[in-house]
Amino acid sequence: MKLYLAPIIFFVFVCNSVSAAPTGRIFVTNERGDSVSVINGSSLTVEATIDVGERPRGIGLSPDGNELYVAVSEENKIKVIDPTSLKILREFEAGSDPETFAVHPNGNIYISNEDDAKASVFDPKTGEQIAEIHVGLEPEGVAISPDGKRVIVTSESTNMLHVIKASDNTIENNILVGSRPRAATFTKSGDIAYATAEISGEVVKVDMNTGEILKRGSTGDSKSKPKDVVLSKDESVIYVAGGRANKVVVMDAKTLEIITGIPVGKRVWGLAISKNGEQVFSTDGVSGTVSVINTSKNEVIKTVEVGKFPWGVVIND
Amino acid sequence: MLKKHIVKIKTGFIAILLTSNIAFAENIEVKFAYLGQKGHTALLGAQQGLSEANLQGQFLNQKYDLDLISIEDANAHDFSDYIAVLTAVDTDTYIKLTESLPDIAVFNLSLKDDELRSTCINNALHIIPSNTMEADAKNQWQKKKPDSTAKAQAWHPDFVKFAARDLNKRFKKNQNKLMDDNSWAGWAAVKMTSDTVARTKINDSAKMLHYLKTELAFDGQKGSVMNFRETGQLRQxxxxxxxxxxxAEAPVRGIAKPPTLDSLGILSCEK
Structure with a gap:
């Protein structure tokens, strides 16, 4: 008996403990390059490019950081990549036209299916679809509260934040915001969310318990078509990708007043912030670059050339 | 034991239903009238807009409907229940309709006549660009490419930027046709009205007309915020x-002077 159990116990032990050290790499999807660029976190240079298939957009990591997920839109698939070996481990069908997604603390993936006016939930371990939630037209941004209770899916053409209760995957609220809401992010407590509206050129701050819009703030410039939004580590400021304004707009998280605009490359869409809060990475679509921003100076410290039309970015830190 | 479980689940389900009913207490029903040929692509566009309005409406408890009215029956028809009238008719019929329905927005989805703009009919809302807008767009482009024979239009089924790809895709899927200028206009008229109902809960045609003319900020899936000039023409x-x-897209970059959308077409009324 003991003899049989020993290898099993050993196996379980090994599996649980290989929560490998984060690679420190930055991963970027190139929408028209059909690839993922891998940026070395210390040298800030591209160390590899992975061919992933047609029109990769959304990108994210498993909660333990051991798996990288990429939504390959034209193939209707999510591909699972090992962030260390950079090999594609497996893939699964993710509904029609998968675009943006977020990973729940329990490991499940919430994804917007732009063509189908719905969001779907997948277990990336098995590739099985767990739930399907009908939302507005052109669902886009997905955000999950850090405690995993709520999920926001934005619908661009229906101008709403759909608030989904993660426990049973039903809609608990629909909040009308500005035209073409694109992305959202939660505070650590999950009580507040910030969302961008591309066509109205604004950011809204929403009380997630009441659904009330607490504040609206313009991103300034008429060319500014805000897309991604991330919060600073201390939650005092938000960084907003300014689209065709070619800058990252820094706003006071309380008042939504503009603090500064950081010039980056052209058509900035994707944003990610490092866990220590010191760096923000932006994808500059038309320029084909990633800008690295030092958050204490609010300055670009490096511009990294990646593939064609970089779209999403995630940090394995 | 098993029975107890089932009961519990059922009560839970009822509780969910109740809360969603409370959240959706308000109920708005909105009706459009359409006048024009039944086979006109403007009508297909309006129907696409209607299905999208109802998709949004299911989250807000708002319902949208569209009545087809023949031009012959228009005189005797009671228009008092409609939020707005959509038209793809000839110029004379259009002018008569705007005169007989002064407190309701009469959308023009097909007529390009400059005179309809310069005369500034109070309740005329022109979604389709005018002849002058088309000519101005063409001229701007020819300043850059003198040999070009390109013509200007409001929409194209291959347009992909600014989520135009998505609109083209769902139009083709639902209506079995490619989206053209008139169908875009039909879609836009319904969408800007239903977006306004969703935001303001306005369900009165005179208030709607006023809102559309003075406060609209419409996302027509062409990248820019759209609103109306005093001529009743949609800036686009x-x-x-x-x-x-x-x-190319007009206003042509580097040629048109800001505010660039006003480099296309007639800006003010004839005195």
Whole structure:
């Protein structure tokens, strides 16, 4: 008996403990390059490019950081990549036209299916679809509260934040915001969310318990078509990708007043912030670059050339 | 034991239903009238807009409907229940309709006549670009490419930017046709009205007309925020198309002076 159990116990032990050290790499999807660029976190240079298939957009990591997920839109698939070996481990069908997604603390993936006016939930371990939630037209941004209770899916053409209760995957609220809401992010407590509206050129701050819009703030410039939004580590400021304004707009998280605009490359869409809060990475679509921003100076410290039309970015830190 | 479980689940389900009913207490029903040929692509566009309005409406408890009214029956018809009237008719019929329905927005989805703009009919809302808008767009492009034979239009089924791809895709899927200028206009008229109902809960035609003329900020899936001039013309970007290929967008970058959308068409009323 003991003899049989020993290898099993050993196996379980090994599996649980290989929560490998984060690679420190930055991963970027190139929408028209059909690839993922891998940026070395210390040298800030591209160390590899992975061919992933047609029109990769959304990108994210498993909660333990051991798996990288990429939504390959034209193939209707999510591909699972090992962030260390950079090999594609497996893939699964993710509904029609998968675009943006977020990973729940329990490991499940919430994804917007732009063509189908719905969001779907997948277990990336098995590739099985767990739930399907009908939302507005052109669902886009997905955000999950850090405690995993709520999920926001934005619908661009229906101008709403759909608030989904993660426990049973039903809609608990629909909040009308500005035209073409694109992305959202939660505070650590999950009580507040910030969302961008591309066509109205604004950011809204929403009380997630009441659904009330607490504040609206313009991103300034008429060319500014805000897309991604991330919060600073201390939650005092938000960084907003300014689209065709070619800058990252820094706003006071309380008042939504503009603090500064950081010039980056052209058509900035994707944003990610490092866990220590010191760096923000932006994808500059038309320029084909990633800008690295030092958050204490609010300055670009490096511009990294990646593939064609970089779209999403995630940090394995 | 098993029975107890089932009961519990059922009570839970009822509780969910109740809360969603409370959240959706308000109920708005909105009706459009359409006058024009039944086979006109403007009608297909309006129907697409209607299905999208109802998709949004299911989250807000708002319902949208559209009545087809023949031009012959228009005189005797009671229009008092409609939020707005959509038209793809001839110029004379259009003018008569705007005169007989002064407190309701009469959308023009097909007529390009400049006179309809310069006369500034109070309740006329022109979604389709005018002849002058088309000519201005073409001229701007020819300043850049003198040999180009490109023509200006409001929409193109191959347009992909600014989520135009998505609109083209769902139009084709639902209506079995490619979206053209008139169908875009029909879609836009319904969408801007239903977006306004969703935001303001206005369900009165005179208030709707006033809101559309003075406060609209519409996302027509062409990248820019759209609103109306005092002429009743919708400010909008246009596409330059040569041999059925989109070659440029107007206002043409580097040529049009800001505010660039006003570089296309007539801006003010005839005195």
């Amino acid at each position: 970007p246009m596409l330059l198309v040569e041999d059925n290929n989109i070659v």
